[in-house]
Amino acid sequence: VLVVLQDDSSGKCLPRGGPTVGAALDTQARRIVRQITGLNEQYLEQLYTLSVLEPTGWVVIVAYLGLVRPDQGDALGPGAGWYEVLAFPHISPPDHMVIDYALLRLRAKIGYTTLAFDLLPPTFTLRELQGTYEAILDRPLDKRNFRRRVIAAGMLEPTGGKRREGSHRPALLYRLSAVLDRETYLTPAWAEGP
Amino acid sequence: VLVVLQDDSSGKCLPRGGPTVGAALDTQARRIVRQITGLNEQYLEQLYTLSVLEPTGWVVIVAYLGLVRPDQGDALGPGAGWYEVLAFPHISPPDHMVIDYALLRLRAKIGYTTLAFDLLPPTFTLRELQGTYEAILDRPLDKRNFRRRVIAAGMLEPTGGKRREGSHRPALLYRLSAVLDRETYLTPAWAEGP
DNA sequence: TCAAAAGTGTTAAAGCTACACCCATGG
DNA sequence: CCATGGGTGTAGCTTTAACACTTTTGA
Numbered sequence: 233v234l235v236v237l238q239d240d241s242s243g244k245c246l247p248r249g250g251p252t253v254g255a256a257l258d259t260q261a262r263r264i265v266r267q268i269t270g271l272n273e274q275y276l277e278q279l280y281t282l283s284v285l286e287p288t289g290w291v292v293i294v295a296y297l298g299l300v301r302p303d304q305g306d307a308l309g310p311g312a313g314w315y316e317v318l319a320f321p322h323i324s325p326p327d328h329m330v331i332d333y334a335l336l337r338l339r340a341k342i343g344y345t346t347l348a349f350d351l352l353p354p355t356f357t358l359r360e361l362q363g364t365y366e367a368i369l370d371r372p373l374d375k376r377n378f379r380r381r382v383i384a385a386g387m388l389e390p391t392g393g394k395r396r397e398g399s400h401r402p403a404l405l406y407r408l409s410a411v412l413d414r415e416t417y418l419t420p421a422w423a424e425g426p
Numbered sequence: 427v428l429v430v431l432q433d434d435s436s437g438k439c440l441p442r443g444g445p446t447v448g449a450a451l452d453t454q455a456r457r458i459v460r461q462i463t464g465l466n467e468q469y470l471e472q473l474y475t476l477s478v479l480e481p482t483g484w485v486v487i488v489a490y491l492g493l494v495r496p497d498q499g500d501a502l503g504p505g506a507g508w509y510e511v512l513a514f515p516h517i518s519p520p521d522h523m524v525i526d527y528a529l530l531r532l533r534a535k536i537g538y539t540t541l542a543f544d545l546l547p548p549t550f551t552l553r554e555l556q557g558t559y560e561a562i563l564d565r566p567l568d569k570r571n572f573r574r575r576v577i578a579a580g581m582l583e584p585t586g587g588k589r590r591e592g593s594h595r596p597a598l599l600y601r602l603s604a605v606l607d608r609e610t611y612l613t614p615a616w617a618e619g620p
Numbered sequence: 621t622c623a624a625a626a627g628t629g630t631t632a633a634a635g636c637t638a639c640a641c642c643c644a645t646g647g
Numbered sequence: 648c649c650a651t652g653g654g655t656g657t658a659g660c661t662t663t664a665a666c667a668c669t670t671t672t673g674a
Contacts, residue, residue, distance in 0.1 A: 254484065257477040280614055281475040281488050283451040290448065294475050294486075333614045340612055359626075376628070377664065399673030400625040418534055420474055420527045553653075570655070571637070593646030594651040 233367050235320060235331055236269050239311040244320075246327045247312065248293070261296040270309050273298035274350040277419055279334055284326045293326065297334045299350045318370070335368075342368055345417050346387055349408045355391050357403035358382070386411065427561050429514060429525055430463050433505040438514075440521045441506065442487070455490040464503050467492035468544040471613055473528055478520045487520065491528045493544045512564070529562075536562055539611050540581055543602045549585050551597035552576070580605065 237244040249264035258276065265273050279295040300306075306314060315321065317335055342348045348364045362378050382388055388406045396402040431438040443458035452470065459467050473489040494500075500508060509515065511529055536542045542558045556572050576582055582600045590596040 255477075256479075256484070257475065257486065278475060281451065281472060282614075283449075285450075290450070292451065292486075292488075329614055336612060357626090374665075375626090376666085379627085380629095381663095396672075398624070400623080401627075401671035403626060418530065420476075420523060551653090568638070569653090570639085573654085574656095575636095590645075592651065593649095595644035595653045597653060 233317045233335070233370075234314040235317045235334075236271075236308060236312055237315050237320065237323065238268060238313075244315075244323050246295075246323070246330060257294055261294075261298075265296075265298050268309060269312055270307065271298075271300045272304055273300050274304075275299040275347065277337075279330065279337065282326055282330075293330075295330045295334075297337065299347070301351055301353065303353050338368055341417075346408060349387075355393070355405045355407050357395055357405060358388075359403060361406075427511045427529070427564075428508040429511045429528075430465070430502060430506055431509050431514065431517065432462060432507075438509075438517050440489075440517070440524060451488055455488075455492075459490075459492050462503060463506055464501065465492075465494045466498055467494050468498075469493040469541065471531075473524065473531065476520055476523075487524075489524045489528075491531065493541070495545055495547065497547050532562055535611075540602060543581075549587070549599045549601050551589060551599060552582075553597060555600075 236247055238247050247264065247268040249260070249268065252260055252263070255263070257278070261276055261278070262273070265271060265276070276296055276298045279297050281292060281294045284291050284293060308314070317331060320331070323331075338347065342365060348361065348368070351364050352360060358379055361382065362373055362375065365378070366373055387409050389409045391405045391407050393405040394402040395405055430441055432441050441458065441462040443454070443462065446454055446457070449457070451472070455470055455472070456467070459465060459470070470490055470492045473491050475486060475488045478485050478487060502508070511525060514525065517525075532541065536559060542555065542562070545558050546554060552573055555576065556567055556569065559572070560567055581603050583603045585599045585601050587599040588596040589599055
């Protein structure tokens with residue numbers, strides 16, 4: 233599990249952007265992701281708003297969590313790089329807390345949502361799905377129990393295709409079932425206007 | 427379950443206050459609760475930050491959820507009143523969403539935290555505790571299962587006292603066990619400075 | 621034929637739900 | 648002695664965790 237950090241006057245920090253007049257918060261967050269990282273995030277969720285006492289005065293930061301599919305390219309703009317969340321370089325305490333909290337939320341949320349699918353291509357093998365969960369939770373999962381759970385949850389549809397990749401049995405391909413309900417997400421998904 | 431609303435130019439709205447320079451967000455939230463309602467909240471948690479397009483331009487609102495013990499008085503300042511969350515008067519869409527979301531979070535969170543105890547006096551009967559859960563969840567709970575669960579969760583300590591109130595068997599009194607861990611709260615509890 | 625990952629069932633333990641009666645008290 | 652709310656146990660069901668072998672393929 234990697235996180236994007238950018239260069240800062242004194243080290244590394246999370247990508248950050250100033251406000252724009254005339255746009256909703258979520259829109260601004262998407263803009264900042266694109267401008268600073270050049271990435272196309274698959275999912276964006278507001279995390280927490282904190283106030284920080286900086287040399288110039290109090291600053292209010294609205295933190296967001298964005299998920300990026302690794303197969304969508306990982307080229308970053310200048311001054312930015314990917315870092316392991318479990319061993320990232322020294323950053324400011326507020327940024328550190330935001331990352332810790334993002335990981336906490338992500339870990340809790342993949343348990344009752346389909347968030348993990350936002351980190352995979354539209355079609356994938358069960359092993360890839362399990363690998364995504366294992367990377368986020370940072371612990372191994374039992375293959376049989378895992379498969380039984382995701383199938384029982386009705387999240388999967390077989391595409392009918394297979395993928396051969398190596399000298400062994402090919403894996404069946406699945407896609408996320410169309411009948412996911414985002415109502416269990418426990419995050420407000422309200423329209424904020426343009 | 428009641429919510430405080432105050433008078434607004436065109437109806438009712440959630441208590442709201444402008445920013446103060448030189449204070450952390452949580453501190454400001456506490457100040458606003460005290461100033462507008464005069465209440466002493468037992469618990470305060472940031473809910474969500476939304477941007478709203480008002481006649482004067484975009485406004486960013488950092489919404490908080492505060493819990494108030496009913497036994498701590500319910501006298502409100504002028505222009506404010508208590509309303510049933512399940513049947514409150516017409517309010518603006520953003521305020522409506524904040525209330526809906528607050529109730530959603532509260533309902534989810536009493537399941538894995540000790541939040542309900544913030545709505546009770548330090549010492550209480552099991553029936554009072556169950557009543558708190560039932561009011562929040564808006565459905566009846568089984569007495570035996572409820573008692574078994576809260577006791578198994580190790581949340582309770584008998585005080586040794588009883589409470590007689592009526593022509594029937596007196597109820598044993600409990601307090602919240604000192605060994606609660608707030609680490610399951612899934613909310614960042616970071617220090618923001620003064 | 622071998623190596624390597626894909627796929628597949630069962631069993632035991634824990635947790636959850638539903639449900640009915642006796643207990644202590646005041647009037 | 649009766650009305651009232653306080654307190655208690657059990658049985659069926661569902662969910663979870665642990666665990667090992669067979670299948671298909673390319674080299």
